[in-house]
Amino acid sequence: MLAAYASRFVPDAPLDGLEVAERPDPVARENWSVVEVRAATLNHHDLWSLKGVGLRADQLPMILGTDAAGIAPDGTEVVVHGVIGADGHGVGPREGRSLLSEKYDGTLAQYVAVPTANLVPKPASLTFAEAACLPTAYLTAYRMLFSVAGLRPGQSVLVQGAGGGLATAAIVLGAAAGLTVTATSRDGAKRARALRLGARHAVEPGARLHARVDAVIESVGQATWAHSMRSVKPGGTIAVCGATSGDAPAAELTRLFFQEITVRGVTMGTRDELRDLLAFLDRTGVRPVIDSEHRLADVRGALARMEAGAQTGKIIVVP
Numbered sequence: 001m002l003a004a005y006a007s008r009f010v011p012d013a014p015l016d017g018l019e020v021a022e023r024p025d026p027v028a029r030e031n032w033s034v035v036e037v038r039a040a041t042l043n044h045h046d047l048w049s050l051k052g053v054g055l056r057a058d059q060l061p062m063i064l065g066t067d068a069a070g071i072a073p074d075g076t077e078v079v080v081h082g083v084i085g086a087d088g089h090g091v092g093p094r095e096g097r098s099l100l101s102e103k104y105d106g107t108l109a110q111y112v113a114v115p116t117a118n119l120v121p122k123p124a125s126l127t128f129a130e131a132a133c134l135p136t137a138y139l140t141a142y143r144m145l146f147s148v149a150g151l152r153p154g155q156s157v158l159v160q161g162a163g164g165g166l167a168t169a170a171i172v173l174g175a176a177a178g179l180t181v182t183a184t185s186r187d188g189a190k191r192a193r194a195l196r197l198g199a200r201h202a203v204e205p206g207a208r209l210h211a212r213v214d215a216v217i218e219s220v221g222q223a224t225w226a227h228s229m230r231s232v233k234p235g236g237t238i239a240v241c242g243a244t245s246g247d248a249p250a251a252e253l254t255r256l257f258f259q260e261i262t263v264r265g266v267t268m269g270t271r272d273e274l275r276d277l278l279a280f281l282d283r284t285g286v287r288p289v290i291d292s293e294h295r296l297a298d299v300r301g302a303l304a305r306m307e308a309g310a311q312t313g314k315i316i317v318v319p
Contacts, residue, residue, distance in 0.1 A: 001025050002319065003109035004299045005061040009052030015307070017050045018300055023063065026105065026113035033073055033116045035080060038128035040068040040107040042299075042306050042315040043136050043165065044242065045099065050303075054102050065107030065317075066100045066268075067135035069128045077122040079131045079278065080107060080114055081271050099268070108299060110319040120274050123282040133165070133288035133314040134277055136268060141169035141217065142277045143269035144239035145177070149215035153178030156213040158231050160184050160224040162194040162202065165314045166241060168289045170217045171197045176286045182209055184224070193312050197289065215239060222246040234259040241266045289313030 003023040010016040028034045046064045049055055055062055066082040084104060085095035100106040100114065122131045145151050151174070159170045162183035174181045175198025182201040183194035191202035201210060205224055212233040218224065221243025228238050229252045240263060255261070269277075281287065291313040294302040302315050 001110040002296055003063045003105075004065070004296060004317075005063045005105075005108075006050050006055065007061050009050070009055070009057065011051045014047050014050035015300060015303055018064075018303065019061070020297060020299055023061070023105075023109065026111050028073070028113070031116055032113050033119060034111050034113050035068065035073075035078060035119070036071040037068045037107055037110060037112055037319050038070040039132035040065050040317045040319070041132045041136070041165070042302055042317060043067070044306070045101070045136070046108070046303065047307055049101055059103075062101060063105035063107075063109050063112075064101050065109070065112075067132055068107035068112060069122055069131035070112075072119055077124075077128070078119040079122050079274065080112065080135060081118040081120055081274050082107070082135050083268050083270075084115065084118070108296065108317055110296070118271070120271060120278065123278055125282050126278070126287075129290060129293065129316045129318070130281075130288055131278075132316065133169075133290065134281075135274060137165035137314060138169040138173065138288055139269040139274050139277055140241050140266055141166055141173055142280075143273055144217055144241060144266050145170060145174055145179070145215070147269070147273060148239045148264045148266055149237045151177070151179055151215055154180075155215075156180040156182070156211070158182045158184070158209065158213045158216045158228065159194075159199070160205070160216065160218050160228060161220040162199070163187065163190040163309065163312050164219065165311075166219050167217065168197065168313045171199050172286060172289060173280075175199065176280075176284055182213065184227075190312055212236070217241075219243075220245050222249055225249060226252065229255055229261070232259075232261055234261070237262040237264060239264050239266055291315050293318060
């Protein structure tokens, strides 16, 4: 089968370690299913893998990709939950948590093998491309907004770094749930896009907000951390799922404890949350924002687009 995989680590030029070539088809085994991938999406996790973050040299070659939608062996249309070893559905009782493409080959291929319990039915109302957007970025955003921050209609949220898949997901889901969303971006076009997607306000990073927010969706890290700390209400929550600009500087512990701010880390979500997310989109008609669609053979250009930060929404890869 055709697959995109990390063949070596090149931290300063990650795409130099990418190969797109034939790999052996995955083999079905007990409690695992082989899914025919109809659509997958890119995530920054793929670039980190190419840099060697979370992988060892002796694990290479490793097929990239953490999310997909496709066809199960019985012909049903499914969405792949990319978390392995959590939620009581791992490959063994001692299985630690990982994501597809960390210990087991990922989804940027024509076929992927996953625990059968990781397959969630795809609503007929969603296309394969739309469904493939959900298991990483949209599921993480859903968990951050509603499970971790516990936001309810009428409350407010700051989404740092509008434009990327996670931030776009948070804007779309938050607006659909009746939240007052403020988004930040250095790019005027991306700020305008955030407003069209449902954000009430869109400002430059570091700008003073109209009012402090109940929660912050933080995936940028170093460049926005101080702004996030200043922007959240006393007793509010900062949900953190990444650090694309690097690790945060000083933690500002005095502000943290004095204003009783909660900081919670988030990595994707549970199968039940994925089912809830799918039901939310199915019933409301809300759809993920798609930036562009690329063939698997052309995935290098798609990854370069993401590396440059040129996308708004999810980048689709079709085997």
